[in-house]
Amino acid sequence: MDDLTREFLIESQEGLDRMERCLTELEELPEDRELLADIFRSVHTIKGTTGFLGFLRLEKLAHAGENLLGLLRDGKMVANAEIISALLSLLDALRGILSNIEASGSEGEGDDAPMIARLQELQESAAEAKADAPEKPKKKRRLKAKKQPKESAMTIQVASPVPESKAIEVYQAEPQVPQPSRAMANTAESTLRVDIDLLNRMMNLVGELVLTRNQILQRVGAESDLTLLSRRLDMVTADLREAVMKARMQPVSHVFSKFPRMVRDLAQQLNKRVRLVMEGQETELDKSLLEAIKDPLTHSVRNAIDHGIEAPHLREAAGKDAEGTVKLRAYQEGSYVIIEVSDDGGGMKVERIRDKALERKLITRERAAQLSDRELMQLIFLPGFSTAEAITNVSGRGVGMDVVRTNVEKIGGKVEIDSRPGKGTTLRLRIPLTLAIVPALIVFSRGQSFALPQGALSELVHLSAEQAKTQVEWMEGAALYRLRGKLLPLVFLDSLLKQREEQAREGEAYIAVLNAEGRRYGLIVDGLADPEEIVVKPLSSVLKQIGLFSGATVLGNGEMALILDPGAIATQANIGMALEEDAHEVIEAGTRNGATEYLLMQSGQEHAAVPLDKVLRIERIPRARMEWLGGVPVLRFEGSLLPLRDTGSAGEEMTVVVCRDGSRHVGVAVSQVLDVADGRPLEEAGTHAAARNVTLLHEKVTSIVPLEVIPALPVQTLEVTQ
Numbered sequence: 001m002d003d004l005t006r007e008f009l010i011e012s013q014e015g016l017d018r019m020e021r022c023l024t025e026l027e028e029l030p031e032d033r034e035l036l037a038d039i040f041r042s043v044h045t046i047k048g049t050t051g052f053l054g055f056l057r058l059e060k061l062a063h064a065g066e067n068l069l070g071l072l073r074d075g076k077m078v079a080n081a082e083i084i085s086a087l088l089s090l091l092d093a094l095r096g097i098l099s100n101i102e103a104s105g106s107e108g109e110g111d112d113a114p115m116i117a118r119l120q121e122l123q124e125s126a127a128e129a130k131a132d133a134p135e136k137p138k139k140k141r142r143l144k145a146k147k148q149p150k151e152s153a154m155t156i157q158v159a160s161p162v163p164e165s166k167a168i169e170v171y172q173a174e175p176q177v178p179q180p181s182r183a184m185a186n187t188a189e190s191t192l193r194v195d196i197d198l199l200n201r202m203m204n205l206v207g208e209l210v211l212t213r214n215q216i217l218q219r220v221g222a223e224s225d226l227t228l229l230s231r232r233l234d235m236v237t238a239d240l241r242e243a244v245m246k247a248r249m250q251p252v253s254h255v256f257s258k259f260p261r262m263v264r265d266l267a268q269q270l271n272k273r274v275r276l277v278m279e280g281q282e283t284e285l286d287k288s289l290l291e292a293i294k295d296p297l298t299h300s301v302r303n304a305i306d307h308g309i310e311a312p313h314l315r316e317a318a319g320k321d322a323e324g325t326v327k328l329r330a331y332q333e334g335s336y337v338i339i340e341v342s343d344d345g346g347g348m349k350v351e352r353i354r355d356k357a358l359e360r361k362l363i364t365r366e367r368a369a370q371l372s373d374r375e376l377m378q379l380i381f382l383p384g385f386s387t388a389e390a391i392t393n394v395s396g397r398g399v400g401m402d403v404v405r406t407n408v409e410k411i412g413g414k415v416e417i418d419s420r421p422g423k424g425t426t427l428r429l430r431i432p433l434t435l436a437i438v439p440a441l442i443v444f445s446r447g448q449s450f451a452l453p454q455g456a457l458s459e460l461v462h463l464s465a466e467q468a469k470t471q472v473e474w475m476e477g478a479a480l481y482r483l484r485g486k487l488l489p490l491v492f493l494d495s496l497l498k499q500r501e502e503q504a505r506e507g508e509a510y511i512a513v514l515n516a517e518g519r520r521y522g523l524i525v526d527g528l529a530d531p532e533e534i535v536v537k538p539l540s541s542v543l544k545q546i547g548l549f550s551g552a553t554v555l556g557n558g559e560m561a562l563i564l565d566p567g568a569i570a571t572q573a574n575i576g577m578a579l580e581e582d583a584h585e586v587i588e589a590g591t592r593n594g595a596t597e598y599l600l601m602q603s604g605q606e607h608a609a610v611p612l613d614k615v616l617r618i619e620r621i622p623r624a625r626m627e628w629l630g631g632v633p634v635l636r637f638e639g640s641l642l643p644l645r646d647t648g649s650a651g652e653e654m655t656v657v658v659c660r661d662g663s664r665h666v667g668v669a670v671s672q673v674l675d676v677a678d679g680r681p682l683e684e685a686g687t688h689a690a691a692r693n694v695t696l697l698h699e700k701v702t703s704i705v706p707l708e709v710i711p712a713l714p715v716q717t718l719e720v721t722q
Contacts, residue, residue: 004053005053005101005105008049008053009098009101009102011045011049012045012046012049012094012098013095013098015041015042015045015046016042016046016091016094016095016098017257018038018042019038019039019042019043019091020088020091020257020258020260020261021257021260022035022038022039022042023039023084023087023088023091023261024260024261024264025260026039026079026084027079027081027084027264030078030079030080031075031078031079033073033075036069036072036073036079037073039069039087040066040069040070040072040073043062043065043066043069043090043094044062044066046058046062046094047059047062047063047066050062055097055101055107056107057097057107057110057112058094058097058098058101058107060112060116061090061093061094061097061112061115061116062094064090064115064116064119064120065087065090065094065119067119067120067123068083068086068087068119068122068123069087071123077122077123082122083122086118086119086122088261088265089115089118090115090119093112093115096108096110097110153277153278153279196287199244199247199248199287202244202247203244203248206237206240206241206244206437207437207535208535209237209240210237210241210437210533210535211535211554211556212233213230213233213234213237214532214533214555214556215556215557215558216230216233217230217234217556218556218557231622231624231625234622234624234625235624235625238625239636241437241533245286245433245434245437248286248287248288248434249284249285249286249287250284250285250286250287250290251281251282251283251284251285252280252281252283252284252285252290252330252337252339253281253282254290255290255293255294255297256278256281256328256330258294258298259276259278259297259298259301259328260276262298262301262302263276263301263305263326266302266305266306267305270305270306271311271312272305272309272310272311272312272324273312273322273323273324274305274309274323274324274325274326275323275324275325275326276325276326276327276328277325277326277327277328278327278328278329279327279328279329279330280329280330280331281330283330283331283332283337284337285337285431285433286433286434289411289431289432289433289434292407292410292411293339293407293408293411293413293429293431295403295407296403296404296407296408296415296429297328297339297341297429299401299403299404300341300404300427300429301326301328301341303401303427304326304341304342304343304345304425304427305324305326305343307345308324308326308343308345308346308347308424308425309324309326309343309344309345310324310345310346318346318422320344324343324344324345325343325344326341326342326343327340327341327342327343328340328341329342332433336413336430336431336432336433336455337430337431337432337433338428338429338430338431339428339429339431340426340427340428340429341426341427341429342424342425342426342427343424343425344423344424345424345425346421346422346424347419347420347421347422347423347424347425348377348380348419348421348425349421350373350376350377353376353377353379353380354368354371354376354379356385357376357379357382357385360385362379362382362385363379363382377417377419378417380401380417381401381402381404381405381415382402385401385402404427404429408429408430408431409567411431411432412432412438412453412550413429413430413431413432414429414430414516414567415427415428415429415430416428416430432455437533437534437535437536438453438454438455438533438534438536439453439454439455439531439532439533439534440452440453440454440531440532440533440534440553440563441454441457441460441512441528441529441531442528442529442530442531442532442555442561443493443510443512443523443525443526443527443528443529443564444525444526444527444528444529445493445494445497445499445525445526446494446499446500446526448499449529449555449559449561450493450525450561450562450563450564451532451534451553451555451561451562451563451564452512452514452523452563452564452566453550453563453564453566454531456514456515456516456566456567457512457513457514458513458514458515458520459513459675459676460510460511460512460513460528461481461483461510461511461513461522461675462508462509462510462511463508463509463510463511464508465506465507465508468506468507468508468509472490473487478490479492479524481511481522483513483522484677484678488511488513488520488521488522489521489522489573489575490511490521490522490523490524491521491522491523491524491569491570491573491575492524493523493524493525493564494526496548496569496572496573497548509524509525509526510524510525510526510527510528511523511524512525514566514569514570515566516566516567516569516570516575519567519570519575520575521570521573521575523564523566523569530620531620532555532556534553534555534561534563535553535554536550536551536552536553536563537551537552537553537554538551538552539551539552539562543562547565547568547572548564548565548568548569548572549562549563549564549565549568550563550564550565550568551563596611596612596678596679596680596695597611597612597613597676597677597678597679598610598611598612598676598677598678598679598695598697598702598704599611599612599615599657599673599676600673600674600675600676600677600697600698600702601647601655601657601668601670601671601672601673601674602670602671602672602673602674603647603670603671604647604671606703607674607697607700607702607703608647608668608670608702608703608704608705609679609695609697609702609703609704609705610657610659610668610704610705610707611704612676614659614660614661614707615657615658615659615660616658616659616660616665617658618655618656618657618658618673619655619656619658620653620654620655620656621635621653621654621655621656622652622653622654623652623653623654624652626644626646626654626669629641629713630713631711632644632711632713633645633646633669634713635656635667641713642656642658642665642666642667643666643667643710643711643712643713644656644666644667644668644669644710645666645667645668645669645705645707645709645710646669647668647669647670647705654669654670654671655669655670655671655672655673656668656669656670657670657673659707661707661708661710662708664712666707666710668705668707675698677697677698678697679695679696679697679702680695680696681695681696682694682695682696682701693705693706
């Protein structure tokens with residue numbers, strides 16, 4: 001393929017994507033001149049370029065569409081459901097020809113006469129209607145054509161043209177619902193203004209650079225002549241990684257834009273009225289992950305319309321609006337992007353889920369009796385599970401939700417579901433920002449190193465040899481640890497990996513408190529090393545069969561290490577989900593009793609604390625990366641400037657606790673993080689009022705770091721930086 005044809009395909013595919021978004025909006029605003037002009041330009045650009053390149057079939061088809069769009073743009077026709085459906089069919093035909101050109105270099109064989117005839121009939125019928133219609137006063141015509149205001153969160157309302165009384169007939173006939181237009185790996189999607197292969201090569205180079213940086217840092221030791229070089233290498237690596245990561249990031253609007261058309265078509269076929277609301281489209285995600293979540297999101301939205309939203313007459317009978325709402329929402333939370341698909345439909349009943357699972361023999365009655373309501377809800381993700389009474393083109397085969405969970409977990413994500421009968425269902429996809437480089441804690445077990453992703457790590461607890469003997473409790477062969485008044489199930493890593501048989505142990509131990517897919521437990525390891533940014537490498541087929549690892553990596557000392565999968569460990573150890581609900585109840589009870597959780601830190605010779613709900617993340621950073629701006633210590637952090645409060649930490653490295661102070665982020669530099677503990681307010685003598693910026697932690701008076709006094713950066717500096 002020559003460069004000119006490749007550029008034509010990229011521009012044409014982008015234009016058709018834009019045309020599809022505009023057409024779904026046009027149904028709500030049929031006389032919006034800007035939308036009509038944008039659609040016309042997309043088709044006109046394709047037609048103008050095809051003649052030069054010699055694609056005559058594409059030119060003829062685009063020309064027929066251009067004629068119809070010209071009448072709409074000039075106000076000689078008004079877009080209705082029939083016209084919009086015809087234009088969407090034209091769009092699909094143009095896409096098909098473009099796909100042929102990309103695959104084989106030719107337009108392929110096909111009969112476009114029916115499509116061209118349909119477009120011409122619409123033009124003729126509009127001309128006849130105009131001739132028969134009485135002439136309207138010009139003033140009223142102008143008022144009618146006045147542009148309607150648009151909403152700022154994009155909202156698309158889809159109304160079914162079929163009468164509601166025929167809803168039952170449509171279900172009995174098992175309507176032929178077209179499969180959603182699956183995003184093809186076409187030329188437009190393989191570029192980010194820079195070829196994706198080049199970006200992938202850059203990513204691999206950054207990965208190797210990270211490994212080299214880690215090895216140099218391990219070997220610096222007393223060789224002072226390498227110290228400055230290692231610091232410089234550290235800074236360059238961090239900056240290069242951030243730049244490459246940012247280049248790979250794309251807004252989720254690239255995926256969300258596919259759904260208005262799908263929702264419109266599916267709602268019409270199922271005789272339902274559905275309103276699609278999309279929020280957070282500016283949220284960015286890695287390009288490769290964005291491609292990976294298209295199928296899970298498609299299945300989720302289809303299920304929300306088919307299973308969630310009721311027929312209009314059923315909604316009205318239940319006292320609801322006849323029009324249902326499906327909401328797509330994206331937002332960033334720590335190192336994850338959360339995408340929610342929610343509906344205000346009938347919700348799911350756990351009893352029905354349990355009965356269907358038993359009917360399809362997916363679980364036994366004994367197992368079903370042991371599951372909590374939250375665990376029963378997870379049965380919808382089992383292969384073969386479906387609540388549909390009959391198999392249709394939309395559902396009933398039991399593969400939709402299984403595909404959602406499988407594909408999301410392949411990229412290191414998680415799926416959560418929440419449903420209330422009569423109120424609706426929310427499906428939550430938790431997607432990592434990137435797969436290539438992730439922060440991890442290095443742990444030891446029987447002399448071997450393993451990487452534990454920090455995204456699932458809540459806190460660390462150190463037990464001395466004496467504490468390990470006295471504070472680890474046993475119940476029916478299961479080990480438990482009482483953490484802040486609540487029993488935490490324990491998993492011994494060495495026993496799980498068959499490094500030894502018995503679970504009783506001697507000597508000190510470390511408990512990594514993990515939260516994996518709503519299951520909270522403690523992983524006991526022999527020792528800890530410093531956190532590292534690890535480069536994720538794929539597993540061999542042999543290691544995949546073990547089921548406890550999500551990848552492999554090379555550590556800074558040159559050793560190979562397997563990356564632990566907290567979710568898989570919880571599954572093999574039979575960790576239940578109900579324990580997490582109990583933990584929430586304990587926290588809520590503690591809050592009601594006046595206790596607040598704090599992060600306890602070592603600050604010089606003193607202890608300090610910050611409220612745990614304000615902590616975003618904890619980073620171990622070389623002190624050389626701290627810079628000064630207008631007398632304020634700052635840190636270049638994830639492409640932006642982070643103001644710091646240096647509490648007097650010493651040493652070559654410092655621990656930075658990144659906190660949320662209102663709408664801004666600030667950092668607190670400390671020597672080390674010690675613990676998470678409940679704090680209680682102290683009353684200032686004689687005032688009957690709580691003392692400011694002080695709390696009682698572990699029966700010791702501890703100062704609270706006032707985040708609000710950390711100086712804000714000058715506005716002028718921020719403008720120059722941007």
